[in-house]
Amino acid sequence: MPTTQFLAELPSIAPLDRTLAAALQAKINGKTKPLGALGRLENLALQIGLIQNTLTPRIAQPHILVAAGDHGAAKAGVSAYPQEVTWQMVENFLAGGAAINVLARQAHAQLLIADAGVAHEFGPRAGLIDAKIGAGGTADYLSGPAMSLVQCMDAMQRGAVIVRDLAATGCNTLGFGEMGIGNTASASLLTHCLTGLPLAEVIGRGTGLDDAGLEKKRALLTQALAHWPERNDAPLDVLARFGGFEIALLSGTMLAAAEAKMVLVIDGFIVTSALLVAARIAPEILDYCVFSHCSNEAGHRLQLAWLKGEALLDLGLRLGEGTGAALALPLLDAACAFLNEMASFDSAGVSQA
Amino acid sequence: MPTTQFLAELPSIAPLDRTLAAALQAKINGKTKPLGALGRLENLALQIGLIQNTLTPRIAQPHILVAAGDHGAAKAGVSAYPQEVTWQMVENFLAGGAAINVLARQAHAQLLIADAGVAHEFGPRAGLIDAKIGAGGTADYLSGPAMSLVQCMDAMQRGAVIVRDLAATGCNTLGFGEMGIGNTASASLLTHCLTGLPLAEVIGRGTGLDDAGLEKKRALLTQALAHWPERNDAPLDVLARFGGFEIALLSGTMLAAAEAKMVLVIDGFIVTSALLVAARIAPEILDYCVFSHCSNEAGHRLQLAWLKGEALLDLGLRLGEGTGAALALPLLDAACAFLNEMASFDSAGVSQA
16 A cells, blocks of 8 residues: 555544633632642643543543564664563563553553564464564664565554454553563654654663663664665654554554544653654644653653653653553543542632632 | 650651661562663652561551641731631531542542641531641731640640551551641741741742732741741741641651651642651651652742652642642552562563663
């Protein structure tokens, strides 16, 4: 399929319906508290109310989708960990022992694990969505594109399909996470190409590179960029050149989730790079996004500033997996709860200022 | 009772037992995540483990104590709201309609409401702790001390007694909140006297003063200070001069809660002013404190910096009632959960860096 036709057939995202904005704001202002005193929770309540087009929004059946994929460039030394950790961590997800398992449970969110292209044969497994695009992971972008345009479009479509199944569960809130050794490198390249932010500023230590490792990562990514002397910031081209299968899948899922008017809970640096792709295709998606946290990975703060996104949490996390998204879910619940459950000055008989 | 005897009989707080520090850190580092990747959650897990002196800490039966009191100075115009809002909001707490009711429910925390000296006769009421020190609220500190030293000590003792009842419920975590029209003014005076921070910098808009109101508040508090040309930063003297009954009660509760090795969840500007008093009496208390959020009320950020306390949340809240403490509780749960429930590299068979 030509990319123009593919793009035309992607989920179409409605601009946020602001019909209820004034009524929602009046409801917020009428609650028994000084005007604006619940700060960012008030903005959240307004946003979720608008997305759901109701004065009584609620977070229903929240899910967190963790997409996993391997990166050809991992073997060149862009990560502190060996590539096999990707499949080992997928096994850890399936066994319930990873950070995201624990934090999703705490937040009463269901976890979905998708294999978008891990270099490992899991076989049919309960709890694992088979969305494998390439059995060996992406190609090494140091010597060519990470994937073909066909693979890129396939990954996005497989991501979109997941939302169809989700909507049937009554889910209206979807958090995003990822696992893939080497994927901060991929996210750095995507971020540079899609935003124009200087490459050096959006390259970080990932899972924990030392100074020498960081220097090497910078040299390798500069070399990867040099393959394409002609700048091209078309989102699918950038994604195919440097992306991971898991990142492409997440971009497709995000577009479909916003079309379905879900609340999108954005995690850290890699998930935000997937959002950069989606937002270039459909800028309206940003109205549906809640930025859960600001990661310690260099570049995430710059991505957020570029997107004009304000993170809810700033806890020095740099784990991925959707852990920031899970930790922010209680704040979304709290925003809906105060709007639905607090008394008004009138109903409580409290004097106003 | 002379103040020296009173101080000697106050709860005695043990310095944090750090015996398990190395074992806790090793357990944290062995979890399937890059070293340090859970950021502030890792510090929290360590702190709570040390407070509870266990490798398997947990937040049990969390409570939030909201102390309410009236301030003589409120009638001089230090607040945007009339004084009657204090008792009206206590009624709102008892009816379940205030922000803290909603947010405590969300966080599965029990709420305790204490009348430390509201200028209103509630009569015996289910759900209201009668700890009334003065039936009409404090005296106006613009023309004398807010309370006598005897009242001050009485309020602290009544606060300490609450912890005895709490410990019997199995509670090991206590958040603090307050309600009292005019109490940001009181907190500003306490903060200035106990820290030496410039008075003007720790005076804020409270529930929402406009520029003229803020100017008037500054003038009134400068005038209040001028009554005592001789500087005295002894905590009980400062508290008696400028405190609120609710603030004094909270200081006493905090001391007793730390003695009982509870986790103290500190809220915003006013609660932190109560902690400043307690920390001057027993600096060891700070090891037991988690700073839940940074308030938008001018001065709270300065208090936190002075205490070297890092807030977990920064959401632009300025509501009081313990709302920040309630919102942070899920993060404390998450810190314990990752420590107790995540797999280790060994147990999950994941390769290390």
